Amino acid sequence: xxxxxxxxxxxxxxxxxxxxxxxxxxxxxxxxxxxxxxxxxxxxxxxxxxxxxxxxxxxxxxxxxxxxxxxxxxxxxxxxxxxxxxxxxxxxxxxxxxxxxxxxxxxxxxxxxxxxxxxxxxxxxxxxxxxxxxxxxxxxxxxxxxxxxxxxx
Amino acid sequence: xxxxxxxxxxxxxxxxxxxxxxxxxxxxxxxxxxxxxxxxxxxxxxxxxxxxxxxxxxxxxxxxxxxxxxxxxxxxxxxxxxxxxxxxxxxxxxxxxxxxxxxxxxxxxxxxxxxxxxxxxxxxxxxxxxxxxxxxxxxxxxxxxxxxxxxxx
DNA sequence: AATGAAATCTCACCGGC
DNA sequence: GCCGGTGAGATTTCATT
Numbered sequence: 001x002x003x004x005x006x007x008x009x010x011x012x013x014x015x016x017x018x019x020x021x022x023x024x025x026x027x028x029x030x031x032x033x034x035x036x037x038x039x040x041x042x043x044x045x046x047x048x049x050x051x052x053x054x055x056x057x058x059x060x061x062x063x064x065x066x067x068x069x070x071x072x073x074x075x076x077x078x079x080x081x082x083x084x085x086x087x088x089x090x091x092x093x094x095x096x097x098x099x100x101x102x103x104x105x106x107x108x109x110x111x112x113x114x115x116x117x118x119x120x121x122x123x124x125x126x127x128x129x130x131x132x133x134x135x136x137x138x139x140x141x142x143x144x145x146x147x148x149x150x151x152x153x
Numbered sequence: 154x155x156x157x158x159x160x161x162x163x164x165x166x167x168x169x170x171x172x173x174x175x176x177x178x179x180x181x182x183x184x185x186x187x188x189x190x191x192x193x194x195x196x197x198x199x200x201x202x203x204x205x206x207x208x209x210x211x212x213x214x215x216x217x218x219x220x221x222x223x224x225x226x227x228x229x230x231x232x233x234x235x236x237x238x239x240x241x242x243x244x245x246x247x248x249x250x251x252x253x254x255x256x257x258x259x260x261x262x263x264x265x266x267x268x269x270x271x272x273x274x275x276x277x278x279x280x281x282x283x284x285x286x287x288x289x290x291x292x293x294x295x296x297x298x299x300x301x302x303x304x305x306x
Numbered sequence: 307a308a309t310g311a312a313a314t315c316t317c318a319c320c321g322g323c
Numbered sequence: 324g325c326c327g328g329t330g331a332g333a334t335t336t337c338a339t340t
Contacts, residue, residue, distance in 0.1 A: 002217040013216075016209035020174075023332060034310060039334075052210040056169035058304055062203045063166075064155040065304055068253065070223070070262050087298055094305035098264075099298040100221065106292060109223050111251075113304060139259060145240055145252035149302055151211055151218055151266060152247030176317060190324060192319075309340075316333075323326080 003048050008033060009041055010153050013051070016042075017150040020054050057149075060113060067116050068144065071124075073108040074135035086131045095123050156201050161186060162194055163306050166204070169195075170303040173207050210302075217268050221297065224263040224277075227288035239284045248276050 005013070011031040015022075028038040045051045060068075075082075090099045090110065098111035114120045120138070127133070158166070164184040168175075181191040198204045213221075228235075243252045243263065251264035267273045273291070280286070 003215045005216060013209075013211055017211055018208065019206055020209040021207040024334090025332080033308095035333090036310065036335090037308060040308090048215065050212050050215045052212055053172055054174040054207065054209050055171065055302065056166075056173040056207050057205040057302060058166055058170055058306075059203050059205055060304055062156045062201065063158060063304065063306070070253070070255075091299055094303070096299060097302070098300050100223070100294040101296040101298060102223075103293045103295050108298075109292060109294075139262060140256040141253040141262075142256050143254040145254060145261075146244055146249060147251050149208065149210060149250070150247070151213055151216065153211075153216070177319090178317080187325065188318090189320095189326085193324095196319095307340100309338100311336105311338085313336075314334085316331105318331080319329090321326105321328080323324105 003045075003050050005050075009045065012038060012041055013045070014150075014153045016051065017153070064115050065113050067114050067120055068141040069110075069112045069114070069120055070139040070141070071108075071110040071112055072106045072137040072139070073110065073133055074105070075107050075132075076134040077132060082131065089127060089130045093123065093127070095119070156198075156203050158203075161190075162198065165191060165194055166198070167303075167306045169204065170306070213266060218266050220267050220269050220273055221294040222263075222265045222267070222273050223292040223294070224261075224265055225259045225290040225292070226261040226263065226286055227258070228260050228285075229287040230285060235284065242280060242283050246276065246280070248272070 008031060012027065015027050015030050024035050024039055028034050031038065042051065075086075077083075086108075087099075090096050095112050095114050096110050097113050098109075100109050101107065102109055112120060112123060114123060117140075124136070124138070128136070161184060165180065168180050168183050177188050177192055181187050184191065195204065228239075230236075239261075240252075243249050248265050248267050249263050250266050251262075253262050254260065255262055265273060265276060267276060270293075277289070277291070281289070
């Protein structure tokens with residue numbers, strides 16, 4: 001199911017991951033080709049779902065989202081019904097930017113972005129009132145050293 | 154320093170975080186305004202750095218990036234020189250999508266995206282040979298339940 | 307099949323009101 | 324804040340390799 005990518009596709013994706021707002025002609029020049037072939041490749045990559053949405057990145061700090069937590073979750077429950085409810089809760093809460101189910105000791109990790117510690121506590125209280133959770137550890141970020149959505153192509 | 158945002162700005166940012174490829178007129182309609190005022194607001198938000206780059210989101214799975222690790226790091230070293238070297242290493246490695254310095258017991262958390270477990274091991278070996286690290290725990294993601302860059306505006 | 311020229315059409319951007 | 328003009332650039336077609 002992994003989409004077949006050649007070197008030119010790879011370069012195009014790398015460019016679009018960096019800055020998708022530039023004119024097609026500039027992208028084409030950057031990858032050493034020209035408009036039409038690059039445009040056709042981009043179209044195919046979009047059709048195949050390799051390229052998804054095109055979004056504007058917004059500065060969290062500038063808007064006062066000063067707190068970022070990584071939340072490690074252990075649960076006693078492993079029934080399908082409980083999991084359904086838990087996943088639904090995560091997907092519905094916009095402060096959850098990432099949620100992964102893990103292998104091993106810890107069952108889930110979340111990345112939660114909120115204005116301040118108080119807002120995190122509100123989130124936490126709401127979550128544990130919705131679903132039963134065995135053990136929670138919150139790691140508070142002091143400094144965002146690096147943050148990118150770009151894949152290492 | 155937090156930029157002053159009103160309700161209309163908030164709606165505009167929410168739209169641009171969802172899909173920045175739509176024509177200005179559509180954005181304007183979605184936020185209940187019209188082209189000129191929306192355009193002026195977007196310009197100001199860009200000048201203020203609230204809106205950063207515009208990027209294409211690329212599907213990691215479709216390109217064979219099947220493995221995602223969260224790496225918890227404890228270190229004995231806390232001197233400036235060591236930290237410099239460590240941060241530099243993280244910033245230079247493209248497989249590190251996120252890196253945060255933490256408060257508390259664990260010093261750093263990384264999010265590392267690689268094609269497979271072998272590639273993670275290569276990354277890990279390279280990292281610990283560059284800088285001395287006291288203790289590392291890798292959490293392997295089995296399932297990406299949610300992943301968004303959008304802030305909960 | 308891939309390219310590049312060229313034609314058309316959409317829309318960002320900037321003026322007047 | 325609305326309206327409309329202008330030109331850049333996206334999208335399509337076509338001739339060429």
